[in-house]
Amino acid sequence: MTTTALDRIDIKILNELQQNANLTNVELASRVNLSPSPCLARVRTLEKLGVIDRRIAVLDPAVLGIGVTAFIQIKLEKQIQLSLDSFTRSIDRLGEVMECYLMTGDSDYLLRVMVSDIEALEDLIVNKLSRIAGVSSIRSSLALKRISHKTVLPIDTNRPVQIKSGNPASRRIERPTKSQYDASPQARPDGGMNLETSRIFDHGTAGL
Template identity: 80%
Template sequence: MTTTALDRIDIKILNELQQNAGLTNVELASRVNLSPSPCLARVRTLEKLGVIDRRIAVLDPAVLGIGVTAFIQVKLEKQVQLSLENFTRSIDRLSQVMECYLMTGDSDYLLRVMVPDIDALEDLIVNKISRIPGVVSIRSNLALKRISHKTVLPIDSNQPVQIKTCSSGSGRADRPTKSHYDAHQARFDGGIGIDASRTLDHNAASF
């Protein structure tokens, strides 16, 4: 394991690409006060290190008719590794699930999902999530309005950033491995509270 330091120019490059990944190399170089060739070299190094994971387009859900955002808390019957891995695989196959977190507190998972309407949300919960083996309870909360949404990580160009990189020669940064809880792992108190316009309680056993 080795540590690599990112300088102010590297961080400026990252901040510019976070704001607009579609910048050409010439445009990017101009914004960070570099000539195109060294700018391109820095970007390729950041990609090789794994700092830049990938470049994507951020779409407007309202324009596409995806108007409902919900937060879904899921509890499993048992917190054994097999159940957790099975749930993770099942959730990965659902395109409506934008984010999934393994949680402390009363629920095991917190999902952020996006669907076109309430009927689609009901279908997702009743016909998909509740049918995942091991799910015993589901609680969904509808978001009234999105107040803030950010995709830009808060990195300060005035502060040095240290990143950990592999020494195996792969050039990729070490990624966190998926958490595997078992029945003996300690849990923490204090769940998450979500304000919502409507709360739906579901008992998975009833479906």
């Protein structure tokens, strides 16, 4: 494992690309006061080191009709490696899950999910998450309004940055608002479940 130091120009390049990944090399070079050739070499080195993971387009969920954000706490029956691996594989297959964190505290996982509406959230919780093997309880909180959202990491040009080459880039928290979505399961005559939206969703998955 080798350690590489990023200098002020490297950090300027990163900050510029975080703001706008569509900059041409000539535009980027101008903004960081370099000529195009050494600027391109630095960018390629940052990519090779894994500092620049990938370049993506950030879409507007409201325009696409994805209007509901929820934060879901999940607890497993057992914290054994087999259960953790199985849960991770299941979560990776769910497109609605934007972020998933292994947590300390009362819950094992914290998920940030985005769906089109409450009905879609109900479907995600009841028909997908609660059916993952090993899940013992689910609690969800519904975000009323996004106050702040950032994709730019806070890299200070006045502070040295040391990176370890070869380390996998961390993949994939916004805090929910106080308001919470509750869905306590209730049996229906047809054997299904109803979800109430007045209290915290918190249930075991037995029988699901």
